Amino acid sequence: MxxxxxxxxxxxxxxxxxxxxxxxxxxxxxxxxxxxxxxxxxxxxxxxxxxxxxxxxxxxxRPNLKNGCKFSAEEEKTVIDLQSQFGNKWARIATYLPGRTDNDVKNFWSSRLKRLARILHNSSDASSSSCFNPKPNKGKNVKPIQCQSFGLVEEETRASSSSSTSKILPYSSPISDQVDDEALIRSPELGIKLEHHQPFTFGTDLDDPFFYDILGPADSSEPLFCLPQPFFEPSPAPRRFRHVSKDDEESDVFLHDFPADMFDQVDDQTRSP
DNA sequence: AATCATCCCAACCGCGAAGTA
DNA sequence: TTACTTCGCGGTTGGGATGAT
Incomplete structure (x- = not known):
């Protein structure tokens, strides 16, 4: 061809x-x-x-596409959870989202990733100068943030890094300034290593109504929500789905359990004065 | 009003798997 | 079995839209 x-x-x-x-x-x-x-x-x-x-x-x-329609909160949650299960199998994830294409899901995810990268970078800068000195709010609606965040240390870009082997894990362990291996959270797409060493001082109030919305329950063995079933059974199944590869089983765990609106709130907070 | 930063989306590319002759 | 073709997926990019300064 x-x-x-x-x-x-x-x-x-x-x-x-x-x-x-x-x-x-x-x-x-x-x-x-x-x-x-x-x-x-x-x-x-x-x-x-x-x-x-x-x-x-x-x-x-294609008929029944949700063109020009933003992802609902439910859709966002679905994407985030399925991504943690399947990794970057956008076509597969899209089968759970009626009217969404793999391209939609992919675009949604990568824009979130970019935002996260920026947020992390900003928070790194901020935490190096003062503990938290976010940039001026750009005007989006500002919500109080109740989540912990990550400091950042630079890492050489690993040209050979594969997303299938790397993970970002939800952080829920006690806060420590000490850097150890467990505190290092790798973000391959960004070519950075995230280091949980300097928590923001806000957002540890367990009574706060938003707390569990953001991090989920402390006991995260419980899923945050029930996943929908695929809205259609590909018939015949897309060629790539006919065989479950080892790769599929070793899915990425990236931003696992991060609720959909987490970035919004983190982002908002980094922008708020 | 101009400029800048960011977001969003459409479309392209490279690659690999599956199908076919 | 092999070489070639077709298809589908994931990654990436470029440009328009939008909002803030």
Missing amino acids: KKMEATKKEDIKKGPWKAEEDEVLINHVKRYGPRDWSSIRSKGLLQRTGKSCRLRWVNKL
Whole structure:
């Protein structure tokens, strides 16, 4: 395929889709079903690759998509919990979220990750100067934060690091300034090592109504919520799901048990004066 | 009003698995 | 069995939108 695609590269159109192209694609799917993507170009219907056509259909044109609709709190929780179970198996996670695509889930997750990276970086800066000296609030609604957070130490970027072997664990052990191996929490995607050594001074009030919302119950053997069932059973199952690989079993545990709105609250707090 | 930072999303790319001749 | 093709997934990027300064 790569050879074939390379032969007529100049004919391949890229970039945003036009309404006419969408129409052609929709007609193709109506007629032949969501398959034979490559034939769309070979028949001269569109100057798009099969991959591009498939992606457009799956992410934008497929019926019942929640386009332009933000993730609900429930959806966020679902994503976070499933990510801890399955790792970055976005397509698999998306099967639990009606109307959401793997791309949606992936985008949602990576934007959260970026926010977390920024938050951690800010809190690192803040904790090195004063214990907590957040940047001015950028204007989002500010809630009091009741969660502990992480200090940060730089680590060399590990070029060979694999997300499947690395973890961020929820922190729930007693606060200590002492740095030990257990206190080091690795964030491979960010190329950093998180060090729980300088807790923020707020948010340890167990009576606070938000406390359990954020960290979950101290005894975290209980799930925070019940996971939904996949809203459809792929029929036939996507090829990648037909065999459970070892990789699937050794799922990532990243931000395990972090409630959906944790970042919002951490973020808000770092921004609040 | 201009600039900057951040968020959000669409789309591309590379890779590997599955299908097929 | 092998080589080639097709498909699907995960990672990444670029640009528009939005809000703050």
